[in-house]
Amino acid sequence: MAASGSSGDSGRPDSDRAAWFRGAGASCSIRPEARERSYRLVLLGPPGVGKGTQAELLCEALGTCHLSTGDLFRAAGCDPNPTPALAAALEAMRRGELVSDEMVIDLVRERSGCLRCRGGFLLDGFPRTVAQAEALDKLLQERGESLDAAIAYELPTEQIVERLGGRRTCSGCKAVYHVVSRPSRVPGVCDQCGGPLMERDDDRPEAIRVRLAAYESTTRPVLEYYARDGRLKSVAADGPPEQILDRTLRGLGVAQGETP
Ligand code: AP5
Numbered sequence: 001m002a003a004s005g006s007s008g009d010s011g012r013p014d015s016d017r018a019a020w021f022r023g024a025g026a027s028c029s030i031r032p033e034a035r036e037r038s039y040r041l042v043l044l045g046p047p048g049v050g051k052g053t054q055a056e057l058l059c060e061a062l063g064t065c066h067l068s069t070g071d072l073f074r075a076a077g078c079d080p081n082p083t084p085a086l087a088a089a090l091e092a093m094r095r096g097e098l099v100s101d102e103m104v105i106d107l108v109r110e111r112s113g114c115l116r117c118r119g120g121f122l123l124d125g126f127p128r129t130v131a132q133a134e135a136l137d138k139l140l141q142e143r144g145e146s147l148d149a150a151i152a153y154e155l156p157t158e159q160i161v162e163r164l165g166g167r168r169t170c171s172g173c174k175a176v177y178h179v180v181s182r183p184s185r186v187p188g189v190c191d192q193c194g195g196p197l198m199e200r201d202d203d204r205p206e207a208i209r210v211r212l213a214a215y216e217s218t219t220r221p222v223l224e225y226y227a228r229d230g231r232l233k234s235v236a237a238d239g240p241p242e243q244i245l246d247r248t249l250r251g252l253g254v255a256q257g258e259t260p
Pocket of ligand 1: 045046047048049050051052053054068069070071073092093094096097098099100101104124125126127128132163164166167168176177178179181182202211237238239240241244
């Protein structure tokens with residue numbers, strides 16, 4: 001997903017997400033603009049359903065910062081000397097497995113300043129287990145905050161596999177493309193920053209199968225966790241991205257053109 005801040009004149013609020021990527025007290029050099037209403041949201045749904053794509057559009061519409069744990073791990077993967085714990089996490093991810101709850105919760109706790117960002121937040125990839133969902137509620141409560149909604153995208157498996165098979169991601173700004181449904185203007189080159197487009201390691205067919213199975217067994221219960229107290233909003237993820245965005249905003253009670 002494109003780092004906010006690279007959006008220039010797109011009308012999107014600017015943030016370089018430095019606090020999210022670097023953690024440990026780092027602050028963003030470009031801050032999201034203050035709006036009347038800020039949203040604190042979680043995006044849920046199987047791998048490849050389009051969470052990252054929607055996050056980019058929602059950030060623009062709501063002035064919210066995109067906080068993706070997957071992007072965080074992939075950025076850490078460029079570290080030439082990862083700690084043993086991080087190396088083990090990256091290897092689990094390459095196989096398509098989930099990283100341990102402890103490690104992910106620690107990473108988010110280190111970045112909990114982002115949960116109080118005045119632009120709000122759009123968590124993507126976290127929480128992925130009920131233990132992580134409980135930890136997030138606790139972190140928010142400690143900071144006097146609460147979640148507005150958990151948005152769950154749904155799509156049949158065959159369409160998911162099609163989306164993942166054609167995905168290309170910019171190795172620089174993390175913008176997401178699809179060779180058929182969302183191609184870059186120049187094949188293999190990012191429209192936004194000119195960086196090279198890559199296939200993800202975990203988009204191999206064997207890793208996709210593991211990821212989909214992990215989603216059903218471990219993340220599906222998170223939807224039930226949020227449904228219990230009415231925070232879950234289910235959204236059909238078929239059709240073009242703009243149509244899905246429209247459904248999402250309606251689910252949140254935000255009419256297009258009236259974004260905060
Ligand atoms: P992460 O990066 O979060 O991967 P994911 O959840 O599997 O989701 P993806 O990024 O694969 O898909 P997406 O839903 O964002 O789809 P996208 O928008 O790209 O996590 C990766 C790994 O990190 C995990 O497997 C795990 O190992 C580890 N990890 C991360 N967080 C963790 C946690 N909390 N706990 C434990 N482990 C954790 O879209 C896919 C493609 O479809 C793109 O090509 C796009 O262009 C295309 N597309 C999107 N929308 C449409 C549309 N409407 N029509 C046609 N094509 C579309």
